[in-house]
Amino acid sequence: MDISYILNELGEDREQYFNAVAPPIIQTSNFACNTVAKLRDMLQHEAEVHFYTRGNNPTVTMLEQKIAALEGAEHAIAFGSGIAAVSAAVLSQVKAGDHIVCVKKPYSWTNALMRKFLPRFGVEVTMVDGTNPENYRNAIQPNTRVLYLESPNSFTFELQDIAAVVAIAREHSLITIIDNSFATPLYQHPIAMGVDIVVHSATKYIGGHSDVMGGIICAKREVVNRIFEGEFMTLGAILSPHDAWLLLRGLRTLPVRMERIAATTRQVVAYLEQHPKVEQILFPFIPSHPQYELARKQMRNNTGQFSIVLKTNQIEQVDLFCDSLQHFLMAASWGGHESLIYPVSASYSSGNYKSSLPFNLIRFYIGLEESDYLIKDLEQAFAKI
Known part of the structure; x- marks a missing residue:
């Protein structure tokens, strides 16, 4: 899909909003139904419809469609911050008794999630030097569920060989998650290299103007919908319509x-x-x-x-x-x-x-x-x- 089309046209049904060049901010908390049958149907498919802005909102949906397309993903879901997206992605894949292998020296709040928060709930985390993919392999335990990457990682900017880590994960039927904020969806494509879940701090390059915060998860539709029905709707770390509009503005340039x-x-x-x-x-x-x-x-x-x-x-x-x-x-x-x-x-x-x-x-x-x-x-x- 052409980048120019994604940034300027995808998801933009201008005839529905007076042919305005800039999309509207749909500033509403609720969406009404005409019949009980319609309401019943929306309740059964809330991940895919506009029913309640804490779930889906048209302005936010437009942003999600564009970033999913840029990442080459089936679907995306937007959050109120980057660490909210990271946390939801990780929490969606583990339970008490599980184990994660994470790259050393990740973003500070990812580090806090791994070292302080998850152990409180019985999730063990091993930090490894990600410059050698074999360090991921050597840290895998019988209860390992996730290999977490951040490439390049914060402050010292070491890379992980994404394809090599993905190959190790597939050998052991593990989920891979990567923070792709550094490289943007334009300069690195982890899903094309086989990564399962890509997260972004949209606060950074996607916003681009230092005036908005946001986070994104990109993955297969089934994975995203499961996060929607679990961590997203339960914890409520949503992106507001106005903030989604600011991020859409940032995407243009x-x-x-x-x-x-x-x-x-x-x-x-x-x-x-x-x-x-x-x-x-x-x-x-x-x-x-x-x-x-x-x-x-x-x-x-x-x-x-x-x-x-x-x-x-x-x-x-x-x-x-x-x-x-x-x-x-x-x-x-x-x-x-x-x-x-x-x-x-x-x-x-x-x-x-x-x-x-x-x-x-x-x-x-x-x-x-x-x-x-x-x-x-x-x-x-x-x-x-």
């Missing part, structure tokens, strides 16, 4: 934004590669990276995130560098129009270091600014240390 971000990121990384005050760059799309060939194999392009290790053993120097940047905002998340940094040194509090990552590691996100504008800012900040 996703390809052009990603192209601009990818090109600018390569230029900024090239500058940082030669800088004497940078000890290391964590970015899988530079030839010196040990997973460069794998990145080129399973991703269509780079995106805007990378980390650097600053060449210093003084936390004060890291803080000074970060504080000196004038055009990189210091904030969590990523995927919007603005360039960002997130220093691991912020995990220090009163001399107590609370991270397994090196204190001189700084995560960057490149937005839509000109590369020269950002590089000049980096230059003046480097000059301060």
Whole structure:
């Protein structure tokens, strides 16, 4: 299916809403029925109809159709945040007594789900170095149900060989789940590689404007409908119609934004590669990276995130560098129009270091600014240390 068709036409029945170019926000909680027979039928097929906005809403449905098509999935379901989607996807596949093998160093709240929340309910989790697929195989137990991937993963951006992990999962009849937020549905297609469930933080690139939160699960229709009837309807972490409309707006420009971000990121990384005050760059799309060939194999392009290790053993120097940047905002998340940094040194509090990552590691996100504008800012900040 053509990307232009998906983004601009799929699911958009404009004749039903006065031929408006932008879709309407169907801001309603309820949908009425004319007969008891109709109501009875809707109750029996709630996963597929518009009956109650806590279940389905036309504006939200349009978003789900588009992202499912971009991912090459049969169906999708939208949530109010990325971690809501991750949690529902994982919870839908396990019960007390089960076991999950998860990649090390995932997104912080995924890490909390795996290490703190699931064990409270009798679900065991083993964290593995995902750069070697055999680590997944070696961690499998008789009660293992899920192999969880996040490729590339947060902050240090290691990749997992998706096809290899899927092959291991199939040998043992296990479910694979991947967080594909980093790469977007444009630059990595896990379902085509055999992954069962794909999750996204739509807050990031899909929204693209740093003004909305959302999450998506993509999978086979049977899997999505089972999540709808269980975790989705029970826990109620829904996406509002207005937020779905904002995400639809973000989707319109996703390809052009990603192209601009990818090109600018390569230029900024090239500058940082030669800088004497940078000890290391964590970015899988530079030839010196040990997973460069794998990145080129399973991703269509780079995106805007990378980390650097600053060449210093003084936390004060890291803080000074970060504080000196004038055009990189210091904030969590990523995927919007603005360039960002997130220093691991912020995990220090009163001399107590609370991270397994090196204190001189700084995560960057490149937005839509000109590369020269950002590089000049980096230059003046480097000059301060």
